[in-house]
Amino acid sequence: MPRSARALRAPLLALLCIALFGWPWVTGTPGLLNLLTGGVIWGLFALSYHLVLGWTGEISFGHSLWFGAGMYGTALLLQATRVDALPGILLAAVALVPLALLVHLLSLRLRGPYFAMITFALAEFAGLLVQNATSLTGGTNGLTGVPISPDLAAPGTLYLSASLLLIAAVAAVLWLRGTRVGLVARAVRDNPTRAALFGHSEVWAKTLTLGGASLLAAIAGGLFLCYQGMAFPAAFGSDTSFTVLLMATIGGADSAWGAAVAGIGLYALENSLTATTSHWGLLLGVVYIAVVRFLPGGLGGLWRRVGASRGRAVTTGAILESSDQSAPRGGLLR
């Protein structure tokens, strides 16, 4: 990326943060505050998916598993103990990380389309388990009456906490990107064979990255529990995974802030539109196809094209292609 665009990034990000914080306060409308709170939480969820899509180059159709696990984990923790909501969310999310690492280690025996399918199957399976464990989870009715301590019960404080967490997470992801961790992740994504020659295990690098993605997704799930006041089994559903995949794709596979912005925007759009139309799925499908066709680099790619006409956008397809296990690399005919 050219220097000029890089120099612009920090002030713009700061501006974005101020806008995020200030807007609902300035206008003072509860509806807007409510909408943006949900949006910011989904922005965090979309950012977690950016780690999957942009950092590992894999597609997961079961990222909802970690959103739902964070939601139910937090709910059960808050019910069982007297811990405050915000520490409860973080605690539950951190406690889920070992499980996430184990699941990813297993899933990563597969790559590409196979990986996508196993993630889908595992999330569906987890959703069924939660629906069937009625005594613990409330079954299909969801888990209501979760005691949410005052630190997150008021809409204003929830919004503030979620925004701060999102900004911190974006900053952490952007910072990590430039460190050794990010470089190894990218090396493994782009050429696992060569990275292995330098002593970097593809499976371990991807497992750790996906573990981080699960952590962020679980935090988003816990926040969403406080937002909705209940845990519901649809959190595990494929719709959740498809929506977050679309958010990260619109944001651009290679752009952390793009994913966050797309998450906020798409959530706000969906919830403003469901008031007028019940056929959100139709629009979602059209947007999928249109983004792939007309905006291959997502928001991040668009921004880079605007910022620097010489910058070459990295498309989702290009990343996935370059990381594809079964594609031949090099060879006589290329």
Added chain:
Amino acid sequence: MILNVLLSGLSLAAFYFILSAGLSLVFGIMGVLNFASAGYFVAGLYAAWFGLGHGWGILPAFIFAAVVGGVLALLVEVSLLRPLYGNVGGQILTTLGVMLILDEAVNWVFGPQIQQEQMTGLLSQTVMFGGMPFPVFRLLLIAVGVLIFLLLALALRYTGLGLRVRAGVDSQTLAELAGVRVAPLRSIVYALGGMLAGLAGALYGPFSGVYPSAGLDTLLLTFIVVVVGGLGSIPGTLAASLVIGLAEALVGFFVPSLALTVNVLVMILVLLLRPQGLLGKPPGRRDTHAA
């Protein structure tokens, strides 16, 4: 009694095979995980329901369902997927979009409620096996499954088209170098996948009802079958369908609450022991993604 359970298992296996064979073939030649097949499935489901509801009889209604699935698939391949060759991620997202649009369109036109299938003629009849009634439709399902497997296997083995498809699946680059035009092959195979999905939808209605989210509901099982069998392998898909169908019927008979769990457990076991699936080729030896 046990004969009944085994026959149920076989009919489930036949259904899973028809459902998954198209997905597996399409993956073999195009390298695309075809989510849209769940959309063609729903289209076929409603097409058959429409036909049966208008008194067409089983055969015309089911053929209509397959044709609807095939035509939709052909349109999608030509207009949306063709410009995206070599862009695996883009193709997956596009087929996902197509699935969402088809599901929602059906939901819009026919409503979200479960429609009753017209159970006339063969669909309503039963035969006695060991003192227990068994639906004739399930026997029919087994016959259709066997027929489709034989047709696919023989066509792939003995026809010129089958030869070119196999060449394309083995190595697209080498097939093209040998003068095989792969682009029309993709359209044909993709349309065939749509037909199989449409037919599977038609077969689903009589025993599970007609509703818009049926496609998504069966997608999980499709994925389990193709992961267990190995993508791109028709015999693998058959083997996996038999394993999953029989396991589901047997476990469902003895411990009903574990019926779906056993499928996921089988899948996890296969992944641990044999990641490429029962009859799939080890990864790294395939050339299906060459642009």
